[in-house]
Amino acid sequence: MKILIIEDDLETAAYLTKAFREAGIIADHASDGESGLFMGSENSYDVIVIDRMLPRRDGLSVISELRRKGVHTPLLILSALGQVDDRVTGLRAGGDDYLPKPYAFSELLARVEVLGRRKGTPEQDVVYRVGDLELDRLSHEVRRGGKEIPLQPREFRLLEYLMKNAGQVVTRTMLLEHVWDYHFDPQTNVIDVHVSRLRSKIEKDFSRPLLKTIRGAGYMIKDEG
Amino acid sequence: MSRFWFLFKSTAVRLSALYILLFSICAATLVFYVTAMSQRLLSGQIREAVQQEVDVVRRAYDLGGMNALLRAMERRTRQPGANLYVIAGPSGDILAGNVASVQPGVFEETGWTSVPFFYQRYADSGVDRRHMAIANIFVLDNGLRILVGRDLGEPERFRVLVRQALMIALAIMGLGAIIIWFGIGRNALKRIDRMSAASKKIMAGDLSQRLPVGGSGDEFDRLSVSLNTMLERIEKLNEGLRQVSDNIAHDLKTPLTRLRNKAADAIDTANEDQRRLALDGIISESDQLIRTFDALLMISRVEAGSVAAEMSPIELSTIVADSAELYEPVADEAGLLLTSSIEPGISIQGNRELIGQAIFNLIDNAIKYSGDGTGGEISLKLLRRPDGICLSVADHGPGIPADKREDVVKRFVRLDESRSKPGTGLGLSLVEAVMELHGGTLELSDTDPEKEDSRGLTVSVIFPVKPA
Numbered sequence: 004m005k006i007l008i009i010e011d012d013l014e015t016a017a018y019l020t021k022a023f024r025e026a027g028i029i030a031d032h033a034s035d036g037e038s039g040l041f042m043g044s045e046n047s048y049d050v051i052v053i054d055r056m057l058p059r060r061d062g063l064s065v066i067s068e069l070r071r072k073g074v075h076t077p078l079l080i081l082s083a084l085g086q087v088d089d090r091v092t093g094l095r096a097g098g099d100d101y102l103p104k105p106y107a108f109s110e111l112l113a114r115v116e117v118l119g120r121r122k123g124t125p126e127q128d129v130v131y132r133v134g135d136l137e138l139d140r141l142s143h144e145v146r147r148g149g150k151e152i153p154l155q156p157r158e159f160r161l162l163e164y165l166m167k168n169a170g171q172v173v174t175r176t177m178l179l180e181h182v183w184d185y186h187f188d189p190q191t192n193v194i195d196v197h198v199s200r201l202r203s204k205i206e207k208d209f210s211r212p213l214l215k216t217i218r219g220a221g222y223m224i225k226d227e228g
Numbered sequence: 229m230s231r232f233w234f235l236f237k238s239t240a241v242r243l244s245a246l247y248i249l250l251f252s253i254c255a256a257t258l259v260f261y262v263t264a265m266s267q268r269l270l271s272g273q274i275r276e277a278v279q280q281e282v283d284v285v286r287r288a289y290d291l292g293g294m295n296a297l298l299r300a301m302e303r304r305t306r307q308p309g310a311n312l313y314v315i316a317g318p319s320g321d322i323l324a325g326n327v328a329s330v331q332p333g334v335f336e337e338t339g340w341t342s343v344p345f346f347y348q349r350y351a352d353s354g355v356d357r358r359h360m361a362i363a364n365i366f367v368l369d370n371g372l373r374i375l376v377g378r379d380l381g382e383p384e385r386f387r388v389l390v391r392q393a394l395m396i397a398l399a400i401m402g403l404g405a406i407i408i409w410f411g412i413g414r415n416a417l418k419r420i421d422r423m424s425a426a427s428k429k430i431m432a433g434d435l436s437q438r439l440p441v442g443g444s445g446d447e448f449d450r451l452s453v454s455l456n457t458m459l460e461r462i463e464k465l466n467e468g469l470r471q472v473s474d475n476i477a478h479d480l481k482t483p484l485t486r487l488r489n490k491a492a493d494a495i496d497t498a499n500e501d502q503r504r505l506a507l508d509g510i511i512s513e514s515d516q517l518i519r520t521f522d523a524l525l526m527i528s529r530v531e532a533g534s535v536a537a538e539m540s541p542i543e544l545s546t547i548v549a550d551s552a553e554l555y556e557p558v559a560d561e562a563g564l565l566l567t568s569s570i571e572p573g574i575s576i577q578g579n580r581e582l583i584g585q586a587i588f589n590l591i592d593n594a595i596k597y598s599g600d601g602t603g604g605e606i607s608l609k610l611l612r613r614p615d616g617i618c619l620s621v622a623d624h625g626p627g628i629p630a631d632k633r634e635d636v637v638k639r640f641v642r643l644d645e646s647r648s649k650p651g652t653g654l655g656l657s658l659v660e661a662v663m664e665l666h667g668g669t670l671e672l673s674d675t676d677p678e679k680e681d682s683r684g685l686t687v688s689v690i691f692p693v694k695p696a
Contacts, residue, residue: 086529087581105518107511157553183554185584188522191592196557219511 009039036060055082109220134226174221627683
């Protein structure tokens with residue numbers, strides 16, 4: 004995966020580039036809005052990570068201009084302005100995801116991976132499969148090893164989101180955003196409780212664990228068998 | 229003089245000056261119109277009177293010839309009044325009448341004189357005094373010219389008199405207006421002076437100052453009242469800010485110090501596992517700090533009202549039900565039963581995210597402070613009341629003594645007994661800020677007032693109902 008980081012703080016940019024490289028992602032860097040716009044429209048990237056406040060050209064205007072030029076690369080906005088209304092403006096300008104500063108790199112990486120995977124992967128699968136776990140999006144049935152697991156509607160959506168991003172880290176805030184549609188940090192372990200309930204349902208009677216807790220980041224569903 | 233110019237700079241004074249000017253123009257126009265009209269009426273009357281005289285004289289001549297005419301004229305000249313009677317020869321030389329001389333050329337035309345002309349009376353001989361008159365002149369068949377006219381002195385005097393009266397009236401009015409204007413202006417100026425004195429003190433930092441309110445309810449009072457309301461709000465915000473900075477100093481310094489110490493320990497330790505553990509601790513410590521800062525920022529933004537734009541119609545019943553569903557497992561893990569009684573279909577105008585977060589905070593608090601006893605219950609209620617839409621979260625924990633309830637809403641205030649629990653001490657402050665943004669209120673009460681040891685706490689938020 005190749006991404007573009009548009010960030011004016013050189014120290015942050017260097018840290019991000021290095022950390023992404025360690026995670027196996029090639030990262031280019033643009034240090035202002037104008038060069039970011041140029042690089043973003045001239046080269047092909049899987050994801051663009053953009054700071055909202057940039058010299059020479061404001062982040063939001065870079066995003067709108069990229070979209071106007073027909074660049075549909077998934078775009079993640081990083082910003083110190085993290086309140087709901089800021090996110091709404093960012094997403095309306097054409098961003099696909101929004102992460103307020105300060106953020107944990109694991110959260111950023113998880114979101115970038117999800118965005119990068121989204122490109123070119125249509126969500127048309129009716130049945131998600133991870134190992135012997137199956138989730139049917141139409142009939143809302145979950146089976147593991149042929150045995151049906153009854154889930155509450157919300158548990159179903161939780162599992163659906165995890166399985167849709169199978170093999171990727173999904174953070175707590177991503178779950179709150181996509182499953183409950185709230186865009187703030189609940190500052191409690193509320194998501195963990197739901198995940199652990201789900202975990203007990205899909206793993207209790209089975210030998211192999213599927214749902215892993217990634218320390219300091221979130222969760223990942225993956226078959227390692 | 230400079231004070232006078234300063235006066236003139238004030239809007240009130242300038243406006244009154246403008247009013248006076250406009251009023252004077254109107255008054256002058258009116259008076260001129262009235263005098264012109266009365267003069268026209270008067271001259272019409274004069275002409276009519278002269279015409280009657282002419283008719284009488286002419287009839288006398290027609291009936292009795294020259295003698296009768298002379299008699300009639302002589303009789304008439306003796307009457308009081310200012311009529312002019314002149315018999316002149318064909319060349320214009322005066323033969324008889326009560327006038328010494330008339331302006332040359334008057335006899336050249338017949339009928340009404342087109343403009344008033346001058347004449348001299350016998351009594352005026354030797355004095356250069358001229359009178360003005362209008363007249364009707366007709367020619368007898370013997371070639372003599374008869375002039376019947378009337379002196380214009382009286383209407384002229386009337387005109388002069390009216391004009392003089394007008395001038396005096398205008399002068400008095402102008403003078404009065406200037407005095408009144410000066411008085412009003414000075415009064416207004418004094419009040420403005422008082423206001424600017426107060427605002428200078430405010431600018432110097434004394435936010436407890438208020439602008440003077442006279443009590444008359446006039447524009448100045450209304451302005452002062454609304455500025456005072458604004459000041460009150462600023463003072464409150466400022467107080468909040470000061471309190472926050474104090475609390476940041478107290479409450480954030482401690483975790484920052486802990487953070488620093490942990491980092492120092494991590495550097496010193498040789499054991500890799502211990503170092504990892506220490507770094508983990510640092511991360512969770514900084515996460516907690518970030519949360520606190522986020523919560524603080526959120527509260528100040530909510531209080532500043534900058535998120536008010538995101539208000540939309542939202543279904544409160546659904547949000548409360550969702551929150552109950554989200555927290556039900558959490559309560560369950562804590563050995564508590566979360567029950568909810570939600571009146572369906574309650575909608576309000578609001579910000580879903582903020583209200584959601586406020587409800588999360590309330591349930592979270594209830595779970596956190598429900599005491600260690602298992603089997604407790606937390607009940608969530610949403611219902612319509614006459615005074616608004618009430619959402620309450622009741623726990624059966626130790627509760628909060630009535631005298632400490634006001635404190636717990638303040639930022640960073642955590643009662644001693646709760647210090648051991650994780651949290652930022654900002655939860656209820658945020659709830660209160662959110663409620664204020666939505667025009668609602670926050671109420672704290674006992675759940676079980678009759679129990680001595682654990683009264684429990686019920687936190688209710690009441691959203692106002694807008695008249696349909």
